Amino acid sequence: MTLVINDDAIIELASESVRLELLPLGATLRRFEVLLPDGTWRNILLGHRDVADYENNVGYLGASVGRFANRIGGARFSLDGTRYIVDANEGVNQLHGGAKGFSTQVWDVAGVGDDWVEFSLESPNGDQGFPGRMQISALFELVEGGAQVTYRATTDAPTVVNLTTHPYFNLDGEDSGDTDFHQLRIPASAYTPNHDDGIPTGEIRDVTDSAADFRLGRVLGPARERALEEGISRSGGYDHNFVIDGEGLRKHCRFTGASGLSLVLRSDAPALQVYTGEHLDGTVPGTSGVPYVRRAGVALEPQGYPDAPNHDNFPSTVLRPGEEYVTTTQWLVG
Template sequence: MKPETGKASEIEAASITDGDMRVSVLNYGAITQGWWYKDVPLILGFEDPNEYLADTRYLGAIVGRVANRISGAAFDLDGASFELNANEGKNTLHGGDDGLSKQFWELEQIVQNEVSLSYVSHDGEGGFPGNIRFEVRICLQGSRLVYSITAQPDRPTPISIAQHNYYTLGAADGVDGHKLKLASNRYLEIDDQGIPSGKVLATNENRLDFSTPKTIGSATEGIDHYFCFDHDRDPETLVAEITSLSGLALTVYSDQPGAQVYSGYELTKPRRASRGVCIEPSGHPNAPNISSFPSIIYTPENPYRQELILEVSEE
């Protein structure tokens, strides 16, 4: 795989539309800058694209090579050790400072309702092995917004991508009053740095039990946890649903084994705490260092694929 040359170095934007839906996409970070339903803003975003250059909260970005956290900013693979960029204390978060969210992608408008973004991550970028060609297709299909993500590596390497929208569903005062339902009764135990221990815990009607709908604000200490989905679930069933006080609802469908849910409780200026909630389907965090977790190692013969479907409805 030959590295691409002549990458863009200026922020470009493209807009896709279908019926009552409109989405703005940036080439920087493959960021979804805005998503509107009947002119109601559904996600957080900056009006000025240049503000994303200094954003530390990953608003709307595609994050990776490996989403979430890797302990000690290191892992072993096939007898070799790899040291990564440590950008959250001693750990790596969302691929490090050179992650996908900090790169300029090639942006192409396919048709009125679809765009394509591509980026080649070079061997050693962020400390990760192998060249990888990433492609993200973003398409509006009636009431649905679909992200189709692929990654073709030239050698075995860990890959786990997450789409990092902060969903608001038009709420100006935050999402604590929104109801959340998850197709999960299990989550990963984490330490005070957000690193999974390897243990999978049952929610057992504790504050993280969203198997039946309850308000996001009911988790008084905030939510920043990875929830595991059933392996044998029907892919046509929802993995998450958010319902706003106005009756606007977002249903999430995913082929991933789980999702990080972040209630935005630590958002700071220029945003207010709990202004948006993230549902980030991906592989298990810290999977390269925990053998009991599903593998996120992909190869030339077994490339990475993910599909994320977001559907809007009104009650």
């Protein structure tokens, strides 16, 4: 195991088979390199070419997002009889914690080791409209065959929280073009349909016989076409919350490139947001210098349900004083 911190504040963690680059800005995962059988390395994670570009991180590439990952409808919610209005940064809705959410903050480096780094952040009461002063940490670690992150949070007043990493993966390499020939398999028997603006309708719908059924695996190109035919696509692709079967730390998906390289994502979160990178348009140069075309990567985000504070039938995202929010995600390459 090795640890390097360079002049650009890039923190590098390396094992015999995995190399990571992380940034304190946004507690961001910038590169995820894996050793291939032929002895070469491949970066499977989309990221910005210049570290300065993370100050205007288009698409939240690799960032830690919060206080509330995904969307809050109408940028408002009620908690214990009090109505809270939070920062609206996507039309009338809030996305990923607001315009100055956690992805825009420079996190403190709380500790480092040969195979780990821990970032910490204090979010004051009223931050982006959310109640309570929160203490948050993100522990990134190398594990056998990959890496993992564990988020922790506490609060001094009742609030809501939903934290995740926002990595876009391309298993053929971040510079290899679109992901149309990637296969995605998700053990989810249900998903939450959206309105046109991405806010859930409140329904938890069975995926059977629909374009949202990834239980046996689907190639993304044909899957998108079927989603369009069924009228459930968003911006021509997927931006959907899948309800993962089971509980505890378990498989959320297997993502396989045309090259045959696979990524298994495991998490204890109740759901997985899958976003197929429809906003990428060839104007954002990646770490390799190659611009990212539409669907150059797929964002796989374990999380609580979007807009959960406004739906009593969704799992609660409320955090109260004396409690600790803890969630872990693993990325294992095979």
